[in-house]
Amino acid sequence: MTGRRRTSSPRPSKSFSVRTACTVVVATGASLIAGCGVLPGDPGGSREPVTVMTFAPEETKATNMPGMPAMAEAYARWAEATGGIDGHELRVITCNEQNTPRGAATCARQAVDKGADAVVGSYSQYGDAFMAPLEAAGIPFIGGFGISDEEFTSYLSYPVNGGQAALLAGNGEQLADVCDKVALVRPDSLAGDDLPDLLNAGLARGKAGESADILAADDATGYSDEALRARERAAEPTWTKTAADGVLPGCVTAALGDRTETFFDSYRRLPEDGRQLRISSVMGSVGQPLIDRTGGRNGLYEGAYITGWYPDADDARWDRMRDVIRTHAFGDNSLDPADAGVQTTWIAYTVLDKIIHAIGSDAITPGKISHTLDQGLKVSTDGLTPDLRWGYEDMLGAARYPRIVNSSVTFQVVRDGRLVTQRQGSVDVGRTLLDAS
Known part of the structure; x- marks a missing residue:
């Protein structure tokens, strides 16, 4: 794999501060992209940063999804270049899930340790390993790939597709x-x-x-x-x-x-x-x-x-995502706009953007994110999916997949x-x- 290089271990990274400079921190199994102090369009830099994690398996013998963390990183760069999300600096932590229960749990614990406000657009078949630490910390899981049962049963999971x-x-x-x-x-x-x-x-x-x-x-x-x-x-x-x-x-x-x-x-x-x-x-x-x-x-x-799940890759509704990849991915060859993992991550971050705008306050917290979604926030994904909403009445309610809200x-x-x-x-x-x- 070229373009980005990660180690295979998802061990937690060291603590860091990014208050005064544009920084890309690469640590063991994790990287973080942060903006620069006061962002263009930030109202005086007064709004608190938003920290999220995206994890996926990379360089394993089974399924690999390097495009998902790569899309998250490109989205963070785009958010930085356009003034943040409603004035909030977006910080993205990524983690190699390794296609193992231990790797999935380690990534989830790292999200807790780093104070993540949400996990967004991630991939793991080991939902029983990653959801428990997230639930214990009250961290919502937004727009996973849909490969694990827990994504459609956990009260803190907000799927964007039917998995x-x-x-x-x-x-x-x-x-x-x-x-x-x-x-x-x-x-x-x-x-x-x-x-x-x-x-x-x-x-x-x-x-x-x-x-x-x-x-x-x-x-x-x-x-x-x-x-x-x-x-x-x-x-x-x-x-x-x-x-x-x-x-x-x-x-x-x-x-x-x-x-x-x-x-x-x-x-x-x-x-x-x-x-x-x-x-x-x-x-x-x-x-x-x-x-x-x-x-x-x-x-x-x-x-x-x-x-x-979505329109074909040549559909014009993907144009904005393609522009972001072209401008902010820096030639990362793991980032293909036709990849379903990349597309899912883009939609998940679109949801995050709408949530932050809906909260409309200086501090974004895990509790505010989940409360906003539980109260029935309606999210448009510009036609890539039906409008999404996670109120009780919007869920499919199937015994094995109760939290599906998009069965298209x-x-x-x-x-x-x-x-x-x-x-x-x-x-x-x-x-x-x-x-x-």
């Missing part, structure tokens, strides 16, 4: 009318155990049969056996649907995070057997960067069905090497999530 649950339910709905049989390749982990039920609930909306469940390690270097089993199971006909030109093809869908690329590389290497199968995945496992580096329109992903997904497809919209607008999978619960 992996909405993606899998949506993927089922997307495939229900185009596939005869679906094989799902998913992690052999606690986080992966919910995925078959979610996909099947979506398939059932189109009256399709249940998927074949193919378990796979989320840190393997090859998936030849799993690829062969998935192809064989997807090719087993159910004869439930016919198309004008004959029986619908089988489909192989995979949700393995970073290892999805490794899986489909193994799938590509299988000897031809004449079977007509389609492939599919969800955003966060397959995105435009992967499609580009694997051949674009001439690659394996041409024609693939992809379920996402988008259906995309790879055409001429680009992820483009398959169906205009978003699809609400709230009913499907309730069925899966």
Whole structure:
């Protein structure tokens, strides 16, 4: 990885003061960006700084999300250049979560130790490890990636999307009318155990049969056996649907995070057997960067069905984010505007901006942030999501995902090497999530 360099340990950094100079402090496993004394547009520099943390795994053997802390840092630079957020200097601490429970807990404890007002736009599958320290300190968790159950159950979590649950339910709905049989390749982990039920609930909306469940390690270097089993199971006909030109093809869908690329590389290497199968995945496992580096329109992903949370990456509603990346990321190659983690972090910081403006006082505290959200603050994300609000009446209330407030997904497809919209607008999978619960 170039552009930024971090160590792999998330040990707490030393204390520091940044009252008089522009400073970038890089410590063991954490970095902080701060502004300069009185910011342009700051009313006399009288408003207190706001400190937040963004954590994500980097340089691990499983899923890595370096673009999320990189987006947080770019956002801090942008806020500094534009006078802060409502006159408040924005301080961003980042931490390498390491894809381990210990790393997740260490990052959360560091947020507590550094006096963070919120954790914003972060990624971890170990919600039980990071939410407990945050809850004990009363620190809200805003706009996580949506990979852990606790993000949708904790009273201090404020999700901006429906998480992996909405993606899998949506993927089922997307495939229900185009596939005869679906094989799902998913992690052999606690986080992966919910995925078959979610996909099947979506398939059932189109009256399709249940998927074949193919378990796979989320840190393997090859998936030849799993690829062969998935192809064989997807090719087993159910004869439930016919198309004008004959029986619908089988489909192989995979949700393995970073290892999805490794899986489909193994799938590509299988000897031809004449079977007509389609492939599919969800955003966060397959995105435009992967499609580009694997051949674009001439690659394996041409024609693939992809379920996402947000508009496709070429949509004009991402223009401001792209401008911030172009101007304030300093060529950081981990920061791709088509990456779902980057997009989620941008939306999470958009929410933070609206909260700070809504509080409208000199001191921003964790309690004020959570109280403002609990009282039903309505947040516009400029059309990237439906308007977001976290009042009790706004939550889905599904048994396993009670705090989902945005159950919308988008259906995309790879055409001429680009992820483009398959169906205009978003699809609400709230009913499907309730069925899966």
